[in-house]
Amino acid sequence: MAKLDPELQQGLATMTTAAVSEDALIAEDIDSARSRNLAIPMMQARLENAGRFSGIPLASASYRTASQCLAQAVYYEAALEPEAGQRAVAQVVLNRVRHPAYPNSVCGVVYQGYSQRVCQFSFTCDGALTRTPQANLWKRAQAVANDALSGRVMPDVGTATHYHADYVVPKWAYTLGKITKIGRHIFYRFPGSPGRSASFYRGWSGREILPSIDFDRFRLAASQQDDAVSIEPAYTPGLTVEPDVKDRHAVADVGGRIDTTKTWRLSIPDPVQLSAGYRSTLEGQGETQPHQIPNEETQP
Template sequence: MAAVFAALHAGRGPAAGGGAAAHAVTGSTRDMVRLTGRMDRAMLALAARHEPRRRAPDLWGRPPGWGDLDLSAVPDLGFASAADRTAQEINALRPASLLPIRPMRPFVLPATGADGARALQCLSQAVYYEAAREPLKGQQAVAQVVLNRLRHPAYPKSVCGVVYQGAARVSGCQFTFTCDGALRFTPQAALWSRAQAVARRALSGFVLKDVGSATHYHADYVAPYWAPTLVKLGQVGAHIFYRWTGPWGEPPAFTGRYLGGEANLTQAVLQGADPRIGNLLAPEAQGILAGRTVTLAVAGEVRTYTIADPKAEGGRRTRVLGAIYAPRRRPTPDEVREINASLVDLETRLDEKRPDPPASSSPAPAAPPAP
């Protein structure tokens, strides 16, 4: 800064008593730090005012780059175009939950015959096309996610329904291989046999405790937008696994029952989307549930939510905060019967509203035995 040195020489020349020391200034960074450290703020401001070089704008304490921010465009963190290494760093910055991972109950496929064969085929495809070259535990984790979804109320109630959910959508298929053309390639025999073995064991009751109640995962070289909205459980192989937040992601919430009909992939399934990004329920189901309340209890805090009518003006959901209660207690047998009765009533009314499936020339699969 030439102006700073000029100010120093003006105040510390021989006439001012500076002597020879005043002329020992070389202009190095070390001299600049040493000399400016002896200047008061007024002198620094005066020197900067006469600095001939272009000065940076005063950002008033804002981060560097603020002056060049283009407010005409939506701010972008760059996740969509992040390089592999950048995505891995972003994923590493997001810590895994410190809560213990609760394992799921074993699932044994109650179907046999054609339904059983189709279920094994679909699960084998998911394991193969999603994790063919992953270690054994990585493949088992993918199979566990499929079966977790099957038992969660938010997803279809057949193995093929879970795997092919959203496959007919332009975007939003739940398992990428069902909509990106990967099925055109014939599986390698050895890897396919391994995937089948993993799927067969999963359908016979094997449980991988490492991923617990996970319903989502992604490769570690991508950083999807939805990852921060879920609870990160950890990484197995090249995939990072997540569960839903709150009670919705804990094993007691996985109350769905296998319904079979593996070959009956309706448009509702093929066009279905993840509840996190919309289409939570069909329009007719939303009409039935409108006005009902849902109470969630987490760690002793109870909150009640009112489900909004989607046809109401604005479509906003009304939230009613509950009181803070003592830690949760176990429901009484009467309360359990009342809850089960209300669920049966709800399912009955949903079935009445649901359109009949299209006629098929092949005979309908036999109803599976009650689990």
């Protein structure tokens, strides 16, 4: 196998399938991503296949473990994809098993980086595994996995080792060879000799291990996220007590509200009676006690 470009080799660990939920994106983001993905040209090199996968005894415990890991990849990465899209995802996993750049076991490929901040298949490190699979979709994923482990090949993706959803554009999409699009996923292979079929020569490791997942960290992360997005009560300037439906307090009013439970009442002072400065000004103008209301006793 020709060696990978050093920069590409260094970036392998971060070339994840991770994608934000489509529901979390606005239409402009999705449209922009699809346009940019369309602008990436298809690879002109001849499509080659990595060949049939074999080597795991069908009746062995390793086969059952490998089947579970591969079915998980198919389900959590492509449960709602067409059957061809699911088979393509399974083919990517098995292509990696045979490529020297990756672990040479099915579970090793699927769970690569599962305990790290960035993993290769996003469902192993983003908490998706805490969701119980839907029975009918899980059964279909198992069938796809078993077919792939039994040697069925998905020729449309050839030697693809990467894919991503069409509504995101990872940086690594510009560094690999774009092969095809199936369903919502776009598939890529390594450029040059590392992506040729001759580089997919490695045999199966001889054992499969399903790693122990720390589900508590997913639950903790989810609870912390919920706390972070909790909405604080809106502050309304001028309110000293909680609003009440019987209030006549205007929405735009920035004045204080009277708390009538505190036994005090609003009192507006009379500037004529209490302001010495006001009276002094009037006296200086030759006026005294303007607007005085006559006493009933002095009236004729």
